[in-house]
Amino acid sequence: MNISRIINFICIVTGGLVALYAQAQKQQNTYLLIGGIVLLMFGIYRISRNIKSKYNNTDEETFIKTEDED
Template sequence: MKYLNYILIVIGAFIAMYAKTNANQNQYILIGGIVVLMIGIYRVAKTVPSKREREDIENNNDDAV
């Protein structure tokens, strides 16, 4: 499942770059590529814990020792 996120990012970036390089830019393809890219980035960012949560976990572990 983790690799799906990275695949979405790569595919979205590729589609966005492809749509940008054509002489006749297709806005819908560009928007679609950006949407796929953002979905991949969002899914990756969702799995990263926030700094505050990480500090709380470290403080709880220090108190237990």
């Protein structure tokens, strides 16, 4: 596992824990909650941009096929 993936997972886990901690208190700290959510979304974004597309074939843009007219 390379260092970039480890950093992404740490961002996700830390952001989630910070967001849960900020939400669990009786007096909610809004800035702490926003910071946790931003860190969580940053980690998710970095992981998702490395996932390859399901549709690599650019020739087929739709699922509808046309029939040849004679």
